[in-house]
Every structure is written in structure tokens, then in C-alpha cells.
Amino acid sequence: MASISTMMNKPQETGTLKSHKTTINTVRDEVLRNDFDKSFYKKNITPTFIPSTHLDEVMNTECIGKITTVDGMYKVDQHDEAITITKGQLFAVTVSSLSESDASKLSATLSNPSHEESATEVEYQGNGEYKITSRCNVEGDWQMKIIAGEAHIKGSPVNIKVESLGLVHTTGNISDYKEHMKENKVTDVMLDKDGCILVSSRSKDILKFNQSGSFVSRIQVPQDVKVFKMHLMSDGHMVYSDDLEKCVVMCDDKYQKTISFGKGILKEPWGLTVNKTTGVLYVADGKAHCVFKFSIDDGRLLGKIGSEGSEVGQMNKPIDVTLTKEGHMIIADFANNRIQMFHANEKFLRIIVGFSKEDGKVWGPCGVTMDMDENIIVSSNHKLQLFDKNGVFIKRIDHEDDGLNVPIGTVISNRSRRVAVANNRANNVKIFNY
CATH class of the missing domain: 2.60.40.10 (Immunoglobulins)
Incomplete structure (x- = not known):
């Protein structure tokens, strides 16, 4: 209180300090409302400080130094x-x-x-x-x-x-942790709100692993579904593509279905993402050879991007889609062996990564995502690569002997540069630092 009184002559701090003073008085009055001897608590008490030499001794002994x-x-x-x-x-x-x-x-x-x-x-x-x-x-x-x-x-x-950089963890065989449809292999990975990795594999079982690759728990979706690809929304809801009903499902944090999208429209829904600003759901359809747009609020079809073919702007089995900060779409055009970019208004912009089996190009791109620096991570048939947002090659994340075989999904951690890959043919998840 004495410090506050001394500083009250500073006009720029008066409002804040008065607020502190009010809070202190309120707390003091609350304490003094007890049935204790109020006169005792209102006295000016001079505290006695007993210095501790033990802490100093420990700090000096352990070479910590005084702080x-x-x-x-x-x-x-x-x-x-x-x-x-x-x-x-x-x-x-x-x-x-x-x-x-x-x-x-x-x-x-x-x-x-x-x-x-x-x-x-x-x-x-x-x-x-x-x-x-x-x-x-x-x-x-x-x-x-x-x-x-x-x-x-x-x-x-x-x-x-x-x-260290490179491969840091590998999980066990995904089938060993499942109860349903054990024959179906891993299809996607996603980071949940607790920092754990969720793994889907075309069944109602969603597996949870920590970032060290250790199994945590098995989640069973209440509905009969085949969860293919997943996307966690900012409000805690999740959307996933269902390979059983050929639609996209939104569920709450208990995995209860709240709404579905695209029944009768979608033919082979795979990768998906949501623009949290506009409320638009994008779904890559491998059989319709385009990306569909839906309203996340009511499920209405808003349009589609692309058509079947190999010309620029056309697609052949698009398998995944992600968004830049500007809302531009980056699409893994699987059978055309390329990564295409479309403007937020659906206009084709350019091919940002072309075809080759060499580093810096793609062959059968299966997954595409953006990291916190707006770099693009692309998983293709046998490798994992990093590009800048314009498609300029930065580096290969994996090594040839890391055992990637048709990696599909990717996910980014919040702090360190870490990516998890759904390694489809080997039926496990591999975790890399990059």
C-alpha cells in the first residue's frame, strides 16, 4: 500500500494503481470478516525474517550460482x-x-x-x-x-x-492395436488438442499415441464408420471422411456425429480441410476428380474445383488438400504426379511441384500440409519432402533407409518441427524431426 501511495502521482499509472488498491481493500475486508480477533489483524505487524544459508550452500555446491x-x-x-x-x-x-x-x-x-x-x-x-x-x-x-x-x-x-534431425520414433504395427477391421491399413494421422497423435485406418477405431510413438489408448467411434482422413477444428470438433458411407462426418469431442456432408454427391472422399475464417469445408474426391466445397454450418454444397484430366487445372485422383494463410488451395494431384495451387476464388494459379522420382519433385503425392512457417510438407510414394510456399525445394526430411512406403498423412507439432506420417504399406506411423 505504501508503494502504491508513493506512485499515485504518476498520471499514466493512476488508473491501474487505483484498481490494484481497490482489489487489495476488497481482499482485506474479506479476510477481516472472519470471526477471528479483528483487532489483532488490524495491528501493524513487523515480520521477522530468518535467513536461510542452506539454499546458498546447495546452489554453490551444485555450481548453479546465485540468481x-x-x-x-x-x-x-x-x-x-x-x-x-x-x-x-x-x-x-x-x-x-x-x-x-x-x-x-x-x-x-x-x-x-x-x-x-x-x-x-x-x-x-x-x-x-x-x-x-x-x-x-x-x-x-x-x-x-x-x-x-x-x-x-x-x-x-x-x-x-x-x-536431432531425421527419424526419431516408429510405432508398432497398427493392426495390433485395433479391434475392428484389422486388415485395413493406416490412412491418416492428426494432432489432437493434448498434443497426442490420432491414427485412423479405415475402421471405427481411432488410435492415440504420444509423440514418442508409445500407444496411449484406443477410441471407438459410436457409429459404424470407416474413418479415412481427419481434420481437427479450432472449436474442438472433428471432421473425417467416411469410406463406408462415402461422406464427411462432423463429430463432437466425444466422437458423436453432429452433421454429415455430401451423401449422394461424394464418390471417394479422401483428404479434407476447413477454412476457419470462411467456414468452408474442402474435400478431395479421388473418384470425382475434383475438390468439393461445403458450408460447415449447414452442409450445403457450395461448388467444386477442377475436373477430370491431365491439363493444368484438371485433376486425376486428387487425394489431399490444404490451405495457405491467404486461403489458396494446395492440392495433391495423385495420378498426375504433381502439386497444384488454386486461388481462394477457385481460379487455377500454377503447378508448384512437378513430376520426377528425384528429390525436389513428386511421384504419387499422397499427403500435403503446411507448417507454422508456411512451408509445404509433401508425402509421396517413398519420400517426405519440404518445400517453401512457392514450391521451391528446401530438403528431403527422411532418408532412403527409413522405410517409408506410401506415406499418406502428415501432422505438425506446435513447438518443434516434427512431422508424423501414416506409413501405409508398412502399416505403422513414423515420426521425424526436420
Whole structure:
């Protein structure tokens, strides 16, 4: 209260401080409403501090060093206090401040136990938020120490685990975890809201694995369906293509059906995605050789993109579709061995990846998705590749001896650059860092 009274002469902070004062008074009054001796609680009490030397001894013994913090002024975002990234990946740590200040007051150092260091950049974003960006080119455990002046801020040091590139985990045979239609092989993977990988395989069984490839649980859809491809919506609902009824189903978080799309229209619904801004559902149909559009609200057919053929803008067994941030469609044109891009208004734009068995091209593209950097991940017959949003080849994610055989679905983790692939012929899921 004394600190607040002292600062009340700053007009720009008066409103905030008055709010704090009101809150403090409300809490105090609530406490004093108890049946305890009110006169005791209203007395000025001088606390007695008993210093602890044990903590200092432990810190010095363990070579941690003393840490002082800038109390309350700056703090690391709680989701960034311990993070996992991939070797060489550019990443950002978010720091918030109680006041609008210059970014030069913050500095950060990134190092590992071998005393290797990596450069960091602190950038003020406005509204009391800072982004500290860096990358680590050596695997292992790193720490980012963030200071204001000479003192650590709250949440510093940030613990960072740097993982290797390439194949990191492989699940067991998917059939071993199923109860229904064990003969049907894996067809798609999707990241759920808890960070686990959901796996479909043309049955009512949806399998859940963690990102280390360990089996977690089996989910059984209440309806008789053959779940082919899946898409999780921002509101927690899921849409999936049903290979039994030849339609798309929307279900709630208990997998109960709420609405279906395209019965009698769709012939072979495969890949699908939803534009959360416009509320449009896109479905790639391998037998109708086009991509259908439906209203996610009421199931109305809104139109279709493409027709059967091999000319530009035509399709032959399109198997998957994804969207750019601008709403442009990127379509895996399977039998034409190419990736095509269409404008949000349905006009053909260009072929962004053409045919070849060499790296940088595609042969039988089965899955296409965008990562957080707007790069495109394409799974084709025997490889997994990374392109920028214009189709410029960046690198091959897998190695030839990783055992990919008709990979179909892909999924991206939220923090590290991680992709999971439904490895159809081998009937397992492979997880890569890239």
C-alpha cells in the first residue's frame, strides 16, 4: 500500500494503481470478516525474517550460482519456460513486461554445458511484449539466461532441449492395436488438442499415441464408420471422411456425429480441410476428380474445383488438400504426379511441384500440409519432402533407409518441427524431426 501511495502521482499509472488498491481493500475486508480477533489483524505487524544459508550452500555446491530476479517487472511466458526444439530450428521465447520500455533493457545469452554459445536477438513487439529469437546447432540441453540490467527476470533461465534431425520414433504395427477391421491399413494421422497423435485406418477405431510413438489408448467411434482422413477444428470438433458411407462426418469431442456432408454427391472422399475464417469445408474426391466445397454450418454444397484430366487445372485422383494463410488451395494431384495451387476464388494459379522420382519433385503425392512457417510438407510414394510456399525445394526430411512406403498423412507439432506420417504399406506411423 505504501508503494502504491508513493506512485499515485504518476498520471499514466493512476488508473491501474487505483484498481490494484481497490482489489487489495476488497481482499482485506474479506479476510477481516472472519470471526477471528479483528483487532489483532488490524495491528501493524513487523515480520521477522530468518535467513536461510542452506539454499546458498546447495546452489554453490551444485555450481548453479546465485540468481536474483527483477521482481514482477518482466516474466517469461509460462509456455516458454521449458521448450523442446529441433537442431538448427529458429525459435522464439516470449517475455512480457508491466510497462512500455525499451528492448535494450533486456539481454539474453544461450549456452550449453560445454560452454558453447549461440547468438540471440531481442525485439520489442509493442504492448509490453518481447520476442527473443535464436537457434541451437548442437543437440543436447541448453539454457537461455534473460536479464534486465544485471538481474534475472522471472522464468529465467529457460531450459531448452535440442533434438536431432531425421527419424526419431516408429510405432508398432497398427493392426495390433485395433479391434475392428484389422486388415485395413493406416490412412491418416492428426494432432489432437493434448498434443497426442490420432491414427485412423479405415475402421471405427481411432488410435492415440504420444509423440514418442508409445500407444496411449484406443477410441471407438459410436457409429459404424470407416474413418479415412481427419481434420481437427479450432472449436474442438472433428471432421473425417467416411469410406463406408462415402461422406464427411462432423463429430463432437466425444466422437458423436453432429452433421454429415455430401451423401449422394461424394464418390471417394479422401483428404479434407476447413477454412476457419470462411467456414468452408474442402474435400478431395479421388473418384470425382475434383475438390468439393461445403458450408460447415449447414452442409450445403457450395461448388467444386477442377475436373477430370491431365491439363493444368484438371485433376486425376486428387487425394489431399490444404490451405495457405491467404486461403489458396494446395492440392495433391495423385495420378498426375504433381502439386497444384488454386486461388481462394477457385481460379487455377500454377503447378508448384512437378513430376520426377528425384528429390525436389513428386511421384504419387499422397499427403500435403503446411507448417507454422508456411512451408509445404509433401508425402509421396517413398519420400517426405519440404518445400517453401512457392514450391521451391528446401530438403528431403527422411532418408532412403527409413522405410517409408506410401506415406499418406502428415501432422505438425506446435513447438518443434516434427512431422508424423501414416506409413501405409508398412502399416505403422513414423515420426521425424526436420
